Amino acid sequence: MLKVILIVGDGMADRPVSSLGGKTPLEVASKDNICRLASISSLGLWDPIAPGVRPGSDTSHLALFGYDPYRFYPGRGPLEALGVGADLRPGDVALRGNFATVNDELVVVDRRAGRALPENQELVKYLNENIGYIDGVEVKFYSATEHRVAVVLRGTSVSADVSDTDPHEVGSKVLRSKALVNDENAVKTAEIINKITLRTYELLRNHPLNIERVKKGLPPANIVLLRGAGKMIYIPKLQEREDLIVSKCLAISATALIKGVCRLVGFDVITPEGATGGVNSNFLSKAEEAVKAYKAGYDFIYVHIKGTDAAAHDGDVNAKVRVINELDRVVGYIMDRVDLSEVVIVLTADHTTPVEVRDHTGDPVPVLLYSPTMFADGVKDFNERIARKGSLGRLRCSELLYTAFDQAGRVRKFGS
Ligand code: ZN
Ligand code: ZN
Numbered sequence: 001m002l003k004v005i006l007i008v009g010d011g012m013a014d015r016p017v018s019s020l021g022g023k024t025p026l027e028v029a030s031k032d033n034i035c036r037l038a039s040i041s042s043l044g045l046w047d048p049i050a051p052g053v054r055p056g057s058d059t060s061h062l063a064l065f066g067y068d069p070y071r072f073y074p075g076r077g078p079l080e081a082l083g084v085g086a087d088l089r090p091g092d093v094a095l096r097g098n099f100a101t102v103n104d105e106l107v108v109v110d111r112r113a114g115r116a117l118p119e120n121q122e123l124v125k126y127l128n129e130n131i132g133y134i135d136g137v138e139v140k141f142y143s144a145t146e147h148r149v150a151v152v153l154r155g156t157s158v159s160a161d162v163s164d165t166d167p168h169e170v171g172s173k174v175l176r177s178k179a180l181v182n183d184e185n186a187v188k189t190a191e192i193i194n195k196i197t198l199r200t201y202e203l204l205r206n207h208p209l210n211i212e213r214v215k216k217g218l219p220p221a222n223i224v225l226l227r228g229a230g231k232m233i234y235i236p237k238l239q240e241r242e243d244l245i246v247s248k249c250l251a252i253s254a255t256a257l258i259k260g261v262c263r264l265v266g267f268d269v270i271t272p273e274g275a276t277g278g279v280n281s282n283f284l285s286k287a288e289e290a291v292k293a294y295k296a297g298y299d300f301i302y303v304h305i306k307g308t309d310a311a312a313h314d315g316d317v318n319a320k321v322r323v324i325n326e327l328d329r330v331v332g333y334i335m336d337r338v339d340l341s342e343v344v345i346v347l348t349a350d351h352t353t354p355v356e357v358r359d360h361t362g363d364p365v366p367v368l369l370y371s372p373t374m375f376a377d378g379v380k381d382f383n384e385r386i387a388r389k390g391s392l393g394r395l396r397c398s399e400l401l402y403t404a405f406d407q408a409g410r411v412r413k414f415g416s
Helices: 032-038 057-064 076-083 120-130 184-204 208-215 256-264 283-295 307-313 317-335 399-407
Strands: 003-009 042-047 093-102 108-110 137-143 148-154 223-231 249-252 268-270 300-305 343-348 365-370 393-396
Touching: 003 283, 003 317, 003 399, 032 317, 032 343, 032 365, 057 256, 057 399, 076 093, 076 148, 076 223, 076 256, 093 184, 120 137, 120 148, 120 184, 137 184, 148 184, 148 223, 184 223, 249 256, 249 283, 256 268, 283 300, 283 317, 300 317, 307 317, 317 343, 343 399, 365 399, 393 399
Parallel strands: 003 300, 003 343, 042 393, 249 268, 249 300
Antiparallel strands: 042 365, 093 108, 093 148, 093 223, 137 148, 343 365
């Protein structure tokens, strides 16, 4: 069996950009290594979910790893919680949260409590020490980046059909969570969420760290606003699937949401030194980790580069091109250090994020598939335009993973 290396430029695919004379960032980037790989690969298009469906990075990553997102998407809350290292069991409900600043009437003054919040971990610890259980349901907070947290509710009959307490705007009062369906468990869970929200305010408003923050002229982190409740479902890990043959999987990413998806499906996850998920990340450190993992016997290695998507959301076409230049070095580093007769390499995007749209769209993305056992297209380039002529044609959802895994001898036969 061959090893599979999957490299993704998040949101890398684009549409013709007017400031580039109708070309795409991928077309104008300098990418000698990618072109070198393209010349021995097959190209094509991939619809992460289906034509015209606008994917989130979470749903598209499920598809990328061979899971139908309509069946296996647990929602943003559980994925964020997994991304920050929460222990989640099927049936748990997880929410995303923000430390925020409210006034005495519980009107939101700053949804992010200043955003930079070095006190995050200590405040989370304090909340966990003082809340524990509410109405028989275990409540656990997890610290995330800046002002962010995740909250996990564990108990019989907790429900995810509840609304947010985060009003999503400054100047509005903290909302009361409500049941979104006519169901006793949802009513009970909404009540628990309201109690948690008030408890965080009572515990945080006079906390010494907040008194210090106010003295320094900073907004106090005096409440946790909650949103995006989702229920953890049972999802077989890659290693448990009956259709695939794979044992050691490693994902290299700096993005909490993606790390959550990766953990969910059975990857070991690492964030190398200096990798940030931004446009100035230490890109090469990811390539180094990928090669180490290859040598250490991992048989499915995933490399995630987020900067392309971050630049596109900012509408910064030059930054997006720069990140693709870096991605090219990542590809070159890996190509030159693995035995090309032992690997299948896939290079693609998890969705299109056009710099002129500044958000994800439902366009198909270009795919490059290298396999030592496959007929190459003999094309020495890789971009949205040329991929339309490739021999892979147009793949949808899990078909990309199956195609790559089949080349690697890692798909079990369907039937006898
Ligand atoms: Zn994405
Ligand atoms: Zn995005």
